[in-house]
Amino acid sequence: MPCPFTHIKPWADRMPEECGVMGAFQPDGESVKDAIYYGLYALQHRGQESAGIAVADGHTVRSYKAMGLVAEVFSGEEAISRIETGHIGIGHVRYSTTGSSEACNCQPLVVKYREGWLALAHNGNLVNAEELRSQLEDDGHITQTALDTEVMAAIIARKGGDLVEAIKHTMATVKGSYALVVMTRDKLIGVRDPLGIRPLALGRMPNGAYVLASESCAFDAIDAELIRDVRPGEIVVIDEHGLQSIRTETPLGSKLCLFEFVYFARPDSTIDGISVYQSRYNAGKYLARHFPAQADMVSGVPDSAITAAIGFSKEAGIPYGESLAKNRYVGRTFIQPRQELREKGVRIKLNALRKNVQGKRLVLVDDSIVRGTTSKKIIDMLRMAGAREVHMRISSPPVVYPCYFGIDTPDSDQLIGAFHSKDEICKLIGADSLEYLSIDDLLKTVEGSSCDFCQGCFNGDYPIPVCQGGRHNGL
Numbered sequence: 001m002p003c004p005f006t007h008i009k010p011w012a013d014r015m016p017e018e019c020g021v022m023g024a025f026q027p028d029g030e031s032v033k034d035a036i037y038y039g040l041y042a043l044q045h046r047g048q049e050s051a052g053i054a055v056a057d058g059h060t061v062r063s064y065k066a067m068g069l070v071a072e073v074f075s076g077e078e079a080i081s082r083i084e085t086g087h088i089g090i091g092h093v094r095y096s097t098t099g100s101s102e103a104c105n106c107q108p109l110v111v112k113y114r115e116g117w118l119a120l121a122h123n124g125n126l127v128n129a130e131e132l133r134s135q136l137e138d139d140g141h142i143t144q145t146a147l148d149t150e151v152m153a154a155i156i157a158r159k160g161g162d163l164v165e166a167i168k169h170t171m172a173t174v175k176g177s178y179a180l181v182v183m184t185r186d187k188l189i190g191v192r193d194p195l196g197i198r199p200l201a202l203g204r205m206p207n208g209a210y211v212l213a214s215e216s217c218a219f220d221a222i223d224a225e226l227i228r229d230v231r232p233g234e235i236v237v238i239d240e241h242g243l244q245s246i247r248t249e250t251p252l253g254s255k256l257c258l259f260e261f262v263y264f265a266r267p268d269s270t271i272d273g274i275s276v277y278q279s280r281y282n283a284g285k286y287l288a289r290h291f292p293a294q295a296d297m298v299s300g301v302p303d304s305a306i307t308a309a310i311g312f313s314k315e316a317g318i319p320y321g322e323s324l325a326k327n328r329y330v331g332r333t334f335i336q337p338r339q340e341l342r343e344k345g346v347r348i349k350l351n352a353l354r355k356n357v358q359g360k361r362l363v364l365v366d367d368s369i370v371r372g373t374t375s376k377k378i379i380d381m382l383r384m385a386g387a388r389e390v391h392m393r394i395s396s397p398p399v400v401y402p403c404y405f406g407i408d409t410p411d412s413d414q415l416i417g418a419f420h421s422k423d424e425i426c427k428l429i430g431a432d433s434l435e436y437l438s439i440d441d442l443l444k445t446v447e448g449s450s451c452d453f454c455q456g457c458f459n460g461d462y463p464i465p466v467c468q469g470g471r472h473n474g475l
């Protein structure tokens with residue numbers, strides 16, 4: 001069957017978005033600047049390329065956004081003064097691939113249409129955005145960014161009328177993942193896609209303000225309490241009358257992203273009823289139970305694999321110790337465009353603790369192997385520092401398929417798990433042994449969640465049909 005989405009660019013050219021969103025509504029009219037700013041600060045791990053805040057005071061919407069970390073973007077007088085007054089606010093931190101890392105793609109996106117101001121901040125990825133963008137352009141619509149968010153704003157604006165109805169229409173039109181915060185001059189709205197692929201939590205501050213955030217760790221930073229997660233397909237409208245929940249149809253069931261628990265989210269967050277920390281700890285425990293190793297010390301690759309390594313160590317009865325020091329001031333190495341830069345990046349970011357590893361048989365836990373760059377470099381370093389054996393244990397199954405829903409994984413031809421068996425990978429990365437957590441065990445780590453899970457990157461079973469370089473999956 002020919003691919004109906006042939007105009008969708010192959011993955012390498014596309015623009016995966018790993019982002020964090022935040023929203024706040026203060027019924028007493030106080031400024032939300034601090035709540036949004038500190039909330040975004042706590043969500044910085046979800047995106048380090050740009051940051052932005054938009055605020056509304058009942059009459060108008062103002063915003064400030066720029067490339068850089070939250071603290072860098074909001075360090076100057078001008079930035080602060082732009083967001084000083086306003087009792088409603090939304091914020092965004094963004095990470096994208098290098099090519100699309102441009103100021104025009106910073107969020108929140110602020111537009112004016114016939115019903116007034118509209119500001120949007122989005123975490124996720126639409127799989128039919130290019131198709132919709134082409135349709136809009138064919139109709140004479142002008143676009144100024146490469147953002148999926150702009151496509152959603154255009155669909156809302158063209159529908160016009162009641163905003164909730166326009167959002168419902170947009171939800172029925174777009175396909176993909178979105179945790180969305182929308183703001184008008186007098187309303188804050190949270191929207192989670194019908195599959196709930198990306199998380200969105202609802203909280204309340206001691207002064208009664210409602211807050212929305214990608215992860216509950218943002219609430220802790222501003223003394224807010226987690227009320228619950230926004231449900232898949234739910235729209236929450238917060239205005240001077242309080243909070244209203246509108247449920248839309250979710251015929252396909254929920255498909256929360258498993259990789260949020262494996263790597264992306266902060267361990268101090270709770271997503272759809274599951275503590276990220278606990279799920280990682282349990283992943284380490286199951287790894288130790290099913291894939292033990294004769295070793296003197298268990299170690300985790302900082303930061304995301306440390307919890308799983310502690311779980312492994314406790315279960316196996318082997319002491320936990322640090323084997324790698326991490327330079328906290330280095331950004332992400334993962335997305336460097338060239339392999340040699342990526343390899344250099346790992347070397348600068350991590351260094352072996354010679355004193356701890358010399359002469360030892362190590363179990364080294366990492367949360368995932370994607371291209372294999374990190375594991376190979378780290379194992380080389382540990383051996384150079386005198387480690388006698390390195391037994392690699394991975395707290396997720398092999399990543400075999402790219403993600404189309406908002407986690408930045410490369411195209412399949414760069415995924416080591418797509419072309420090599422476990423034994424081959426073990427040899428390629430230079431480990432003494434290699435084992436991965438099974439998908440069944442990974443699912444056990446999130447048992448009890450109110451959601452079902454997307455396992456697309458592990459088994460290719462995508463919750464929405466996607467087109468991979470002309471090939472279909474799931475149609």
Ligand code: AMP
Pocket residue numbers: 263301304332334366367368369370371372373374375407408409
């Ligand atoms: P690689 O070197 O390509 O095998 O990548 C694996 C390493 O990157 C692991 O240490 C992970 O913690 C980390 N990682 C996994 N997924 C991502 C992602 N989407 N963005 C950034 N880092 C990641």
